[in-house]
Amino acid sequence: MANPLTNEKALYDKIRDEKISVPLLIWDLMYRYLGDEISAITQITLSYWRYNESIPVSDAKKIKEHTKKINDMVRKILHHERIQDEREKIEELKNNNTKLHPVINELFFHYIGNDVYGINLIVGFHLDPADTHPIPVEDAQKILNKTFTMKQFMDRLREATQQEITII
Amino acid sequence: MDKSKIKILVVDDEEDIAHFTAKILQYDGFKAFKAMDGAQALEIFEKERPQICLIDVHLGYSKIDGMDVLRKIKATDKNIECIMITRITDKDTIAEAKKLGVKEYLLKPLASEKWLEKVQAAVNDIEGRAASNG
Numbered sequence: 001m002a003n004p005l006t007n008e009k010a011l012y013d014k015i016r017d018e019k020i021s022v023p024l025l026i027w028d029l030m031y032r033y034l035g036d037e038i039s040a041i042t043q044i045t046l047s048y049w050r051y052n053e054s055i056p057v058s059d060a061k062k063i064k065e066h067t068k069k070i071n072d073m074v075r076k077i078l079h080h081e082r083i084q085d086e087r088e089k090i091e092e093l094k095n096n097n098t099k100l101h102p103v104i105n106e107l108f109f110h111y112i113g114n115d116v117y118g119i120n121l122i123v124g125f126h127l128d129p130a131d132t133h134p135i136p137v138e139d140a141q142k143i144l145n146k147t148f149t150m151k152q153f154m155d156r157l158r159e160a161t162q163q164e165i166t167i168i
Numbered sequence: 169m170d171k172s173k174i175k176i177l178v179v180d181d182e183e184d185i186a187h188f189t190a191k192i193l194q195y196d197g198f199k200a201f202k203a204m205d206g207a208q209a210l211e212i213f214e215k216e217r218p219q220i221c222l223i224d225v226h227l228g229y230s231k232i233d234g235m236d237v238l239r240k241i242k243a244t245d246k247n248i249e250c251i252m253i254t255r256i257t258d259k260d261t262i263a264e265a266k267k268l269g270v271k272e273y274l275l276k277p278l279a280s281e282k283w284l285e286k287v288q289a290a291v292n293d294i295e296g297r298a299a300s301n302g
Contacts (some may be wrong), residue, residue, distance in 0.1 A: 029275075036182045038279060039182070040182055040184040042278050042279050043184065044184055050281065062184055147280075148280055150279065
């Protein structure tokens, strides 16, 4: 899991006190794309970890693909002005010049970025072309911890920005 | 109830979510099927008549979305347990699903085994109904 930022409490307090919000369009992108990719990594990992089995190389490669898609989406959300993408929502982001507040940017990059990076490192280690091997159960546990903390971050951010909660 | 007698349909347009969710359910002893779009979901539903359906509200570019699938399933048999997979921005959809009798929701991203508790709750409801029907 990503280590807490030293100024984390101050950042969340600032979000609450200054009523900093996340544009609905970005929430939608976060839940549409990140939600699917994080869910896919979770379900692949869970389908082996739950039964005490190593993740075979073929499915470890799928996890790597999903982390790549998360990285792409994070890059697009944070730096949409730099990219060319035909997807309608990204176009909308660009056209409206929709940006995340710098405070949310910092939290978003730290938590999602570091956890995805961590999953990539774990998977990359086992997919090293010189010595490719399945992901053992203890590392599968680490991947699950990281998907869990990504969800926790999204929940905490939603709470801090007072995004209306309709379920739970 | 013998888990192998319970059929579960998983509907999600993200292939890995559909595939591995169905795989986990199969490993846990259920008879699970997967569909990646609305038309395929309804086809499997007609053929297999699952007692439980996990349905993603958003089925990408599918002409039949998750709510269409839910409406058709509930119109066929209102006792089929449907668990909707949603996002936080789905307020209106959730309200309609509730009216159609949906009791359980899963909020993406899925990030733990908690979703299996919702499946178990649906199984308990089916068992409860079976017991009360004698």
